Amino acid sequence: MKFLTKISVQKSWIIVCFFNFLIASLMGLLMRFYYLFPVKHINYSFLLHAHSHVAMLGWTYLMIYVLIVHFFIPKHKSSKPIYNQLFWLTEFSVVGMMISFSVQGYALFSIVFSTLHILLSYVFCGLVWRDCCKGKRTDKKLLLGAILFMILSTVGVWSLGPIIGMVGKHGILYQIAIQFFLHFQFNGWFLLAVLALFLKQFKNEIDKEQFKVFFILLIVSTIVTVAFPVSWYVKNNLISIVNAVGIVLQLIAFVYFYKMLKAQISWFKASLSATAKMVYSLAICSLFLKIIVQLLLLIPDIASSSHQIRGFVIGFIHLTTLGIITGFLFGILFQNKLLSANSSLVRSGVKCFIVGYIFTEIILFLQGGLFYFNIGLLPFYYESIFAASAFIVLGLILIIISELRIKKIRAD
Structure with a gap:
């Protein structure tokens, strides 16, 4: 009964x-709509902050x-009230940001x-x-690395107050602090955490030497x-060289990632539903594309202009x-x-x-390319990006409706 209660609680968490x-x-989607039909009472900048924080x-x-609670925390510990209380307190802070940033x-x-x-994240x-x-499993080591990066990322946030006090919001230190936080959140905490969860899905322990590298x-x-x-913000050849070394090391790292999982790939694929294969393929292809994009940034001209072209920036963030x-989460x-692959609504969602994700990426990077070559605006750019984004919203609505139906049937 306690186990069923735990599953029920986590199902509620997933729906939230x-x-x-x-x-x-x-x-x-509302931000896309804003470009088509500007709305007087909506502050685009406020909405952008709310969107990014809630996402x-x-x-x-x-x-x-x-998923960490589900897969990594032993059942007798994860069923303790602290995890449920902490989840809802964290959700309270999210709702607070959702409203306050918008207003x-x-x-x-x-x-x-x-x-x-x-x-709360520290807790x-x-x-x-x-x-x-505790223990020497590879997935736990990866999770430990993710947690350390999460804590490291917040150094950027805590430094904002002193920076504003010393040089204000318009100095380069302020921008670097924000980018420090975002970099270690996305490329450290989030990426390592989902890779740890992914490795947890493999039954056999992987080669420890290859994992170590x-x-x-x-x-x-x-x-x-x-x-x-x-x-x-800081123009220095040494910084560019350091970044280039990091990108090459990342490429080698994921070559080893493939090598250490290669022996288990056939078994792993055979155990998946068609829907699971589809979303895992999306994740792997996107990871491959991210590495290619970062390799392209080794070209100085592209690197220097990439952050100035909005289509490239938003496209890369969404790619990640x-x-x-x-x-990977899907x-x-x-x-x-934990999501029902048998539901036709979920599969359609x-x-x-x-479809929405792929087309928004194509449109964003295509538009970024046109701006890079000084060609101008893609015909029907705002209309097409709005339509593609609507597919993402529709997909999520269908998934939620299906999960609420299933939860109601189980409750009855």
Whole structure:
């Protein structure tokens, strides 16, 4: 009975995460709509802040929270009230950010809720460290690395106050601090966490020597590639060289990632449903494309202009968040039947989501390319990006409806 209660609680958590994802996507769709029909009473900048925080902390962070508790925390510990209480307190902070950022942007209440989220994330890291990060399994080592990167990333946030006091919001230190936080959140905490969860799905322990090389290279490359966003504000050849070394090390790391899993790939694929295969393929392809994009950034002219072209920046962020991270999260959910792959609504929702994601990426990078070559605006750009984004929203709505139906049937 306790086990069933635990599953029921985590199912509720999953639905809440999807609602957060839907709200973030609706905010994104509203921003697309804004370019077609500007709305007087909507502050685009405020909405952008709300969208990014809810997507990053309400969807990605909380879904990783759910899956870490499910897969890494022993049942007798994960059933303790602290994990449930912490989840809902964290969701409270997300809702607070959702409202406050939309209404006032960066101001008193949004800062309070953001700070609360960081403090709660420290509590979560402490619980995970205490309850599961013992032992020599490779997935646990990867999770430990993810937690350390999460804590490291917040140094960027805590440094904002002193920086504003010394040089204000318009200095390069302020921008570097923000990029420091984002880099280690996305490329450190989120990416390593989903890879740890992914490795947890393999029954047999992988080759420890190959993992050791992969792990060291990935950690080092993640640390040194923070040089790339720093290079946007500090022009120095040494910084560019450090970033180039990091990108090459990352490429070698994922070559080892493939080598250490190669022997188990056939078994792994055979164990998956068609839907799980589809979303895992999305994640792997997006990871491959991310590596290619970063290799292209070794070309100085592309590197120097990439962050100035909005299509490239948003396209790359979505490649990481919607493609890689969400792709792996979806795959793990379907593989373990935490989402029902048998539901036609869910399958239709996933297909809509993937179609929307692929077309938004194509449009964003194509538009970025046109701006790079000074060609101008893609015909019907705003209309097409709005339509593609609507598919993402529709996909999430279908998934949520299906999961709510299934939850109701089980409750009856």
